[in-house]
Amino acid sequence: MMVAVGDTLPELVIEVTPTFVVSTAFATRDYQDVHHDRDAAVERGSKDIFLNILTDTGLVQRFVTDWAGPNALVRDIAIRLGVPCYAYETLTFTGHVSERDGKLVVVDVVGRNSIGDHVTGTVRVELP
């Protein structure tokens, strides 16, 4: 795989439906009500149910391995959390290669929705 610093990754666009929020929360065994119960989320001051952090990490991993392929080894995922990602948002991941040291590559990732940066971070991945 020919990779250079500055290379951009194909965008990943996620339609954050309520089903997506709920199914990912349960698939990550996260039963906090703000991820599946809209009434509870609104009562706690949120606009709607919203994505959980375990899913953010998983989506960032997916975004990078969709590009790097099944033989890439994900070494670490470091994310900072920004604005919430409510149901009915569209979440778009963009990224580029920011460092390269032999097979080891650092990808800078941003997941953005209509209100701002939902997640920003870096993924260190070992390419085949």
Add this chain to the structure above:
Amino acid sequence: MIRDVADQVIARGESSRRAAPDPVNVPMVRHWVEALGDRNPIYTDPVAAAASVHGGLVAPPAMVQVWTMFGLRCTRPADDPLGAMMSVLDEAGFTSVVATNCEQTYHRYLRPGEEVTVGARLTDVVGPKRTALGDGWFVTTVSTWYVGDEPVAEMLFRVLKFRPPAEEPVGDVLRPVVSLDTEFFWAGTRVGELRIQKCLACGEVRHPPGPMCPGCGSTELTHVVADGVGEIYSYVVHHHPPMPGKRLPFVVALVELAEGVRLLAELIDADPAEVRVGLPVRVDFQRIDDELTLPVWRVRS
């Protein structure tokens, strides 16, 4: 107090290790990849996985925390360091929480059948810091996942535990009902006078004003202008429900004036925690509009 507890919990080091309820398994992986839409074949396709660098099925590294989630019925163990820190911050009024950072490092991929345990330690408590959300403390824990005694993954997790700022007042303050009996009082506040009703017949002063002297029954009434100094006789700190035009919490004080009557008004510019019975106060006037000026108390030094 917060610092002391933080130092104690940090010094305790890693909690006892908690076992995942299930070994790493393909059904949970399948649910996860289906929900997240991850089509990487190394997680669920045995043939493709066998042909990959892994030589067989592996779990998504980002699932590491999933194996040891508390689930629907579990309670946090008593030695959980984040739980301990959260309760002490809750008690100190830093009641809201937002996660700020999650950094996971994977030493290797996990395979179906592996039994995972997790231990967590508190590494850092920094604060109080002024943030866009309010004043708060950054609390950092590090969790380590093990297979046997081999660490397989680590996670740094940081939350901001913050005190939500007082809400901005909504709406206009409630207006008093002005009657023939109280008109003189509100006319007084408009010109900066605290007027107390006085009986022309027996000379008794009283508040709140009324149509007839409760002492002698006379309806011949006048008023005096109070000096406006007194001491708190009783008070309440109003936390809930929200009141139109008021920022919560606020203090309502019943003040005994030097003239011998007691009068209710808001105590302004005072820390509710420092209010006490006997606190010396003086009157001030808060102009709302042309029609209405409210008397308020200020602490008298």
